Amino acid sequence: MSTVSSSTSASTATQVSNAAASQSSLTSSYDTFLTLLTTQLKNQSPDDPMDTNQMTQQLVQFSSVEQQVSMNKNLETLISLQQTSQLTSAAPMLGQTVEISSDQLSLQNGAAQIKLPAAGQAQNAHVTVSNSVGRTLYEEDVALGSSSQTWSWNGKNSSGVQQSDGTYTVSVSGTDASGQAATVDYSVLAKATGLERDGTTLNLKSGSTSYDFADVVSVNSTN
Structure with a gap:
């Protein structure tokens, strides 16, 4: 009987799980940061406002990390699609x-x-x-x-x-x-x-x- 299947090794599953956990942690930290930043902006003293340069740098840093995580997810998707394509392309070999x-x-x-x-x-x-x-x-x-x-x-x-x-x-x-x-x-x-x-x-x-x-x-x- 000819079969085409896909299985994931334990190490790969662990890596995917760790990546998902890291992304979840980053997203939570990013949301917390925005909440704190918004609260600070609402309650800052007119006589001593927040340093805009520092605020901008923090925003840029968080935005950069978020973009990297998004890029990694896209790369994982492309790799998965490529591997699926390999399975499909190799299917005619079955029985040969x-x-x-x-x-x-x-x-x-x-x-x-x-x-x-x-x-x-x-x-x-x-x-x-x-x-x-x-x-x-x-x-x-x-x-x-x-x-x-x-x-x-x-x-x-x-x-x-x-x-x-x-x-x-x-x-x-x-x-x-x-x-x-x-x-x-x-x-x-x-x-x-x-x-x-x-x-x-x-x-x-x-x-x-x-x-x-x-x-x-x-x-x-x-x-």
């Missing part, structure tokens, strides 16, 4: 296969995939899938070819036992023609099932796995 720069492997309906590069310095790759506590479930050696290729995992461990759908960790090490260690750049492939805004971060959901939207490399719309 997305390439992501991550080591988190999403097993959905008993299948998961990663993308391996073409052979370069590394001629062979060793793929390892681990569970959430770091225990190795499955390993496989793959010969790299002249072009990039997709490696698939059927969700079974080395003993042939099917694992539950969920999030697993994948790592890939490589070796060159002489058997020496070589770096292999890989990415995971996952079906986008949802989008979620968590505070200021936009996340892509693939089953129970969550990816930072900034880590998305490409989208395959030919499903």
